[in-house]
Amino acid sequence: MTGLHERHLAVSPEWLALYYRHPLELTHGEGRHVWDADGNRYLDFFGGILTTMTAHALPEVTKAVAEQAGRIIHSSTLYLNRPMVEMAERIATLSGIPDARVFFTTSGTEANDTALLLATAYRRSNQILAMRNSYHGRSFSTVSITGNQAWSPTSLSPLQTLYVHGGVRSRGPYAELSDERFIQACVADLEDLLGHTRQPAALIAEPVQGVGGFTSPPDGLFAAFREVLDRHGVLWISDEVQTGWGRTGDHFWGWQAHAEHGPPDILTFAKGIGNGMSVGGVVARAEVMNCLDANSISTFGGSPITMAASLANLSYLLEHDLQGNARRVGGLLIERLRGVTAASPAVREVRGRGLMIGIELVKPGTDEADPEAAAAVLEAARASGLLLGKGGGHNTSVLRIAPPLTLTVAEAEEGAAILADALHAAG
CATH class of the missing domain: 3.90.1150.10 (Aspartate Aminotransferase, domain 1)
Incomplete structure (x- = not known):
């Protein structure tokens, strides 16, 4: 040792x-x-x-960090922050969410925690639908919606979480079905679940489950879920902490493999956008993002130095x-x-x-x-x-x-x- x-x-x-x-x-x-x-x-x-x-x-990112550090490292969200506004503008456009608003955090956990706050406040419900085998972070609220026993150390929670089938294609009761019948069975499960509970605030789902072992449903599952969710007034949160920014190759966001009915109501991101700097965030349409009726700030979210890194990193990713x-x-x-x-x-x-x-x-x-x-x-x-x-x-x-x-x-x-x-x- x-x-x-x-x-x-x-x-x-x-x-x-x-x-x-x-x-x-x-x-x-x-x-x-x-x-x-x-x-x-x-x-x-x-x-x-x-x-x-x-x-x-990456030289472009290290240069941006060094130059910004030479000017100012931190100011908080109490002051106008040009790099943060520029990054928010770019992400709002890339998100596909109409009339989008962006809130920056320091991690994926904090991003998902914020998304849960928005959804529950907007829908006035503490019920959350989540996927079995999922992982959404290590805060008190996010471990309570994590459907992966090894990463959920407590059952105590302010949220009531109900778990849905569909995140794992090759295991479980529907594994032997064709893709089409798999989706039908998962949708039927969701319909049945919603028929036995009060109105949930949202479904949160990773398009590809990260900690769960890079499992994913057939393309189109969340589009089929969306039809049911919209009918019941349930928001869709797409956890793009691991799938965002083009990693899946076929799409820029993981939700785009399920895009028949458009973008999610709320999108969360983190990890790769800062290329190692602590960056996370939430995107939602203005009606949802602005639903909170209390003051809020982020001391470290969207700091000038992390935004400078993210702007350089995003530019490099798109240009190359x-x-x-x-x-x-x-x-x-x-x-x-x-x-x-x-x-x-x-x-x-x-x-x-x-x-x-x-x-x-x-x-x-x-x-x-x-x-x-x-x-x-x-x-x-x-x-x-x-x-x-x-x-x-x-x-x-x-x-x-x-x-x-x-x-x-x-x-x-x-x-x-x-x-x-x-x-x-x-x-």
Whole structure:
């Protein structure tokens, strides 16, 4: 155990998890690579939990941060803030939500917490619909709507949460149905649920479940849900903390795979837009955003320095068509991974879209999750210079792959080869 690891254990909560038997101290990064304190170089396929969206040490972002830091770092929302207004204008346009208003926070948790406040205040209801296997943050309100036991440490909550089928396509009671019948069954479940409860304020859903193991429903499910929700006066909150900004390749926002009836009522975002800076936010039409009748500010949300970073990062992403790169390189990577894992009895499924890919591991010959195998593959991949993530329900048996969106074809091939060897080594 390193001295830094010992110091960490002495002052940190026991529930503050670290990856690896011998945890890494990352000291610097460049592009899609990072280095540890011992000088080892790694290809980063997790991006600080999908947060380093474009690249490590992207010159355009570091320059924007340095220049803004030289002027003023902080002022709060009590003063006019030009970078914040400029960023809000861009996000309002990109969101697809008419007459949009934008409120900045410092994290996805805080963004989802704000969305819940808006929805419950607007609809005058403390009931929330959420998806099974979901994850929405670590605040008191967001753990109470998280449908993933491993990340919800308490059942105490100011909200009444009801869970809906549909977030996991290949497990559960509807797994064997066709996509069309799967959607029909989930819609029927939603209709039945709404017939047995008072009017909920909102449904919150990740278009692709992140911590849940990069699972997703068939395209169109949330459009079908929207018809039911609108009929019952229930808002739709799309949690885009992990799916936003083009990561899925096919779309800029995850909700656009379900776009038949237009954008969500509320959209939340965070992680990648700051490329490592603490940025989150909420977008909603003015009627919903302005429903609060009490004062509110954000001390750190939308700070000049985080907005400068986000503006530079968003400009780079759009100018270099990183959504298109996610589609092209991500498509190649997922097919390569399916090829190298096809003969492995431990791999149940390779799924995902764009540069958001999950590999679900099971005990060979069964459908039982194998978290020990996932941990072993993580260790073996690290030993060969590749960093991965984990997730997938309460068993964390899914390898999560989400590199920066500038990933090259050569790096995708390199990562797939290392992963194939790691799966073999882990046995």
